[in-house]
Amino acid sequence: MSTRLPGSERTPMTRFLDTRLGTWTGFAAAALVLFGLAPLVLSGFRLGLLAQFLCYAIVAVGIGLAWGRGGMLTLGQGVFFGMGAYLMAMHLKMADARFEGGPGAVPDFMELAGIRELPAYWAPFASPVFTVAAILVLPTAFAVLLGLAVFKRRVKGAYFAILSQALAGAFAILLIGQQSLGGFNGLSRFRYFFGFTLADPANQRMLYFIAAAVLLAVVAVSLQLRRSRYGELLVAVRDAEERVRFLGYDAANVKVVAYAAAALFAAVAGAVFVPIVGIISPASIGIVPSIMFLLGVAIGGRASLVGPVVGALVVAWAQTALSEQFPSAWTYAQGLLFILVIALLPGGLASAAALTKRFRTKPTPVEAAA
């Protein structure tokens, strides 16, 4: 395929990583950093922050697949992130209420809102098995249905972007109106996570390990999808949907799979996010957070495998570091960072390596054509 998005250029580095040995080396290095180095050098608080950022990175891997490989500008991943997060939060609130008040107890925030009877849809979330199943199935199923409805009608480009963003806005507004889901304040004050006390630093560290493991797993799945025939087909749909259709494939189905995978990743990220951060509210899942998810991917390089992960981590880290250094002026610094990266590295940070290569050697005709 001659058309390559910026960020997916071949460099010696990426060529090595594409070999079997390279892949294992890459995963081993990532595992070493995440499981060995980070817990050693970071304080408990910083490790917790990193765990939170890893959740954003998990969402980013999904966006990289749907947008970078599939060309679907998913401006509304907050919806799926929020679904996963709220489903998990409902279970944690139920478990806390059961543990402290016995069966029949109502989560604390409901008593404040004047709700004395447990709403029927809350009851199943007392079961951890049901909750985990719901987190894996509900957002994915929703994405499949939505994807079928949208892609079968060949809605794409800016129309799809607007639609997905509107969905995120509507979802946040819907939640604000639901007093039985905490309304504007959302759900917070969780004590236990599947029977473990969240206040214990050892358990907080374990949550970090879970987030890191999920990230590696999600990257592995994404890698397998990219290297498969399906992955080739997805890129083909991105670059020339009509031609793929002409060859006899149903382009909509191809897109739905990537969209659903991105939704699943986001939902799992949301579910892991909740016990780590300790709160989920409509403010974390609406239009602005959805754009922030996308921004990290754009900064990192949407078409590469690691670019979205790096971008999500860099954006989140920059936000925290800048706001700690300049509490009243950090938003300007952050804006400047975005402008610089997008102006100088349109392919994201992942294209930086290719950029140096371009300076060293004359572009080959193929690359020049791209």
Place this chain on the structure above:
Amino acid sequence: MPHRFPLPARLARALAASAALTGLLATAACGARAGEETVAAESCLDTSGDTVKVGALNSLSGTMAISETTVRDAIRLAVDELNAAGGVQGKQIEIVAEDGASEPTVFAEKAEKLIREDCVAAVFGGWTSASRKAMLPVFEDNDSLLYYPVQYEGLEASENIFYTGATTNQQIIPALDYLAETGAESLYLVGSDYVFPRTANAIINAYAEAHGIEVLGEDYVTLGSTEFSTIVNQVKSAGADAVFNTLNGDSNVAFFREYANVGLTAADMPVMSVSIAEEEVGGIGVENIEGQLAAWNYYQTLDSPANSAFVEAFKAAYGADRVTSDPMEAAYTSVHLWAATVEKAGSFAVADVQAAADGVSFDGPEGTVVIDGDNHHVTKTARIGEISADGLLYTVWESPAPIEPDPFLEGYDWAADLSVTE
């Protein structure tokens, strides 16, 4: 016929392997289980040096920045005063500033950073209920102290939070008493859709039922909504004796403009607001809101030596055009209350401050406030203010004495159904 879908062959293996990895890690958890005693993180507060750090956590960006930056200024003023007077326990106080960015998750993150990385003795800040609810578990889990300076919906009492703004029996109930005394027999309720207005209106409904007041309507708008023509017309046609307004933020601007637009005035249908202070009057436009009522515990125009000194010092520090408002005063007072408690305890340690808190008082701009050691709230004088043409609020009624805080409304029979057992 369409091609068969090319499902990746190795995908299943990758999925199984990653599921196994995650499961393995999850079961390897070694921390405390539910019900077991947990070892809370040790406080890293170091008082051996010449300075002690405190945190100031307010939104300096986002929608709440306009209100919360004023609170930051008040906190800084109070700390500067403490330092000029020789510090607390002979130590200079250093502020570590953080931006809550109007986001509950950021408030939680920064609170944890202040406690665990900066080792602050206490944190001052927070505004929205959402920000407080997000920070509460952080302060409880790390056993640290938050001083929260804004009036709120009550029904909460944490060992780790000192509430220096009014709870409902120091603001909403006096406002209702005032309306009832001045002859209001019917009310219309307008509020933003979040926990404070909903709780306030639950209290108002219970009060109204017990006192023979009719509630003619109850409307909520999304936070930040500026579309009020329908609601204001409903208010107008309902013809209530007064409107009780629990809107927050920008919505007030649109509401009062529309209110004046349809010809409603303070004389024929007064609006009692609980979130409009000196800062907000300018934004709404004084011509739209002149003569309307507000319920707070402090106004810039209070006539007392302590308040004159506070207003003068604030203007000297930040400019003559600045105004002082209730949350700013409460934040300023909270810093002094913390300092007084530390002096009484003779220690900066959280447990010592908690133990010494009961009965600690400070002669603040609003009058003398005393900490209630049981519920960590403070006594406050309720004041009804009228917005005048100069954009300031003037007291038209005040409670004869400071009111004891009663966050769970245990002293009110009609509120029995509302309050939640702790």
